[in-house]
Amino acid sequence: MTTGDILLSVEDVEYGYNSRVWGFKRVSIPVLKDVTFEVRRGETLGIMGRNGCGKSSLLRILNGVVAPTGGKVTHPKHISRILLTLGMGFDKELSGRDNALLASMLQGYSKKQAKQSIEGIKEFSELGQFFERPVRTYSSGMRARLGFSTALLTEVDLLMIDETLSVGDQQFNKKAEKAMMEKINSEQTVVFVSHSGAQVNKVCSRALWLEDGVIKAQGDTHEVAKEYKHFMNNLAKKGGKSAWQ
Amino acid sequence: MKIKNFLALVDVKAKMSLKSDASKLYLSYLWWILEPVLWVLMFYLVFTVLLGFGRDILFLMMGKIPFLWFSKSVNSSSNSIVSGKSLITQTNVPRQFFPYEQVHTVLYRQWVTFLMLFGLTMVYGHMPSWHWLWIVPLWGVQYLLILLVSLMAAACVSYVRDVRILIGMAVMGLMFGSGIFWDLNRIEDPVKRELLVTWNPLAYLLDAYRDVLMRGEMYDLQHLGWLALVLLGGLVLVHLFYRFMGQSMASRVINS
Known part of the structure; x- marks a missing residue:
């Protein structure tokens, strides 16, 4: 397959769930409605939207964690994908090295491959001797470094990033952003999710705007970001309901 | 995820x-x-000093130690998927990973307790012989039993948490x-005894451990064979369930 082919397509996807309130009482919560778009190989697709608009649920569907309640998601049988978030289930009692090994293996690496990728993770994270110490001795910035390095240095078909651009101090942020931009500019397929239109505008070639579980606009990032900004500015000026009301 | 990588990850x-x-x-x-x-x-x-059961301490431990292996595994597995929520939201690692991991965490400690048991057996005058090797098939079948029950327990609890109390x-x-605490050969009614051995694999297994280590006898090998087959069949079914229901399980855990 070459760049530009469709890696993953989402057709008329709906998603909702029943949430238990108390005892047997449940409320049904609709999240996504008629969502249709595709992710092409090698592109960086931005998804913007405010809190509660359904971004996280959409990411879980793209990641294959949950199945949509309606519509379908099609992709090649074996695609590796990961959702980059910070501190993916770290065990605080274990060292950075052990955690990095586990995290790589959780993404489907063999033990040998995982061990090979560790030195790169150590170097990138700049944790030095702390890499061999338990994660509970880390500061939050150090934990973020470990999480970011582990997630970024593993190779997958589809990388999903959930607003994690600021992960450490300024120097590391710069390095992290640079590494991420390298990934984005490479053959790597990326889905980048943020509530900030400006951030999406900075890194993505194509974007979609999600509001209340529906795609309001999709296409050229500048256009979509402009519309989204306009909507958010209006909301700030006139006041309005939250996405979930 | 490839099976080989899955097993390496569990390990x-x-x-x-x-x-x-x-x-x-x-x-x-040192706690091990x-x-x-x-x-x-x-x-x-309790049993020797207070109740004066005499020699029976070995008899009790021969039941208690293999039982602890079972109970610890099942108890810790039953909540494993629910407490793996943060990992489930982020990765699509197969859900059976969580109970498997718990089962193996308990498994890897078992060698110490069984060494203890062997030591105790010798203290009571039963010396090791080649016959003791018949313990190995019992371990294998008990492992299958633990795995099956743990996988079922974890799946049920991920749908309805109340099940955990019942487990x-x-x-x-x-x-x-x-x-x-009692010898099942003392059940006088053979029908009742047969029923217990058939429907409670643990009762059969615990008695079989005693057959090998204490009585120097052989357990019913055919029964063990059938038990292994049934357990393997159950494991195939439960893995299919995880395969087809994995996403629905995740949805329940994430959104509950």
Whole structure:
């Protein structure tokens, strides 16, 4: 397959769930409605939207964690994908090295491959001797470094990033952003999710705007970001309901 | 995920969990030995000193130690998917990973407790012989039983948390109903005895351990064979369930 082919397509996807309130009482919560778009190989697709608009649920569907309640998601049988978030289930009692090994293996690496990728993770994270110490001795910035390095240095078909651009101090942020931009500019397929239109505008070639579980606009990032900004500015000026009301 | 990588992941994670658990405790790995020793002492106090059961302490431990392997695995597995929520939201690692990891974490500690048991057996005058090797098939079948029950328990709890309370009670019930404190050969009605051995694999297994180590006899090998087949069949079914229901399980855990 070459760049530009469709890696993953989402057709008329709906998603909702029943949430238990108390005892047997449940409320049904609709999240996504008629969502249709595709992710092409090698592109960086931005998804913007405010809190509660359904971004996280959409990411879980793209990641294959949950199945949509309606519509379908099609992709090649074996695609590796990961959702980059910070501190993916770290065990605080274990060292950075052990955690990095586990995290790589959780993404489907063999033990040998995982061990090979560790030195790169150590170097990138700049944790030095702390890499061999338990994660509970880390500061939050150090934990973020470990999480970011582990997630970024593993190779997958589809990388999903959930607003994690600021992960450490300024120097590391710069390095992290640079590494991420390298990934984005490479053959790597990326889905980048943020509530900030400006951030999406900075890194993505194509974007979609999600509001209340529906795609309001999709296409050229500048256009979509402009519309989204306009909507958010209006909301700030006139006041309005939250996405979930 | 490839099966080989899955098993390697389970192995590494279980070993690391042991390391992590040990590092939280002042006496760390010493607890591996201390815990079974304390169990023996407690049983000795109650059954030998207080009740005067005499030799029967070995009989009790021969039931209690393999039973602890079962109960610990099932109890810790039953909540494993629910407590793996943060990992489930982020990765699509197969859901059976969580109970598997718990089962193996308990498994890797078993060699210490069984060494204790062998030691105790020798203290009571039963010397090791080649016949003891018949323990190995029992271990294998008990592992299959533990795996099956743990996978089923974890799946049920991920849908309805209330089940966890029932599982706790059922395990307690099995403790009284599997012949840890009494000899199932003393059940006079052969029909009742047969029923118990057929429907409670633990009762059969615990008695078989005693056959090999204490009585120097052979257990019913055919029964073991059938049991292994049924358990393997059950495991195939439960893996299919995880395969097809994995996403729905995740949805329940994430959104509950």
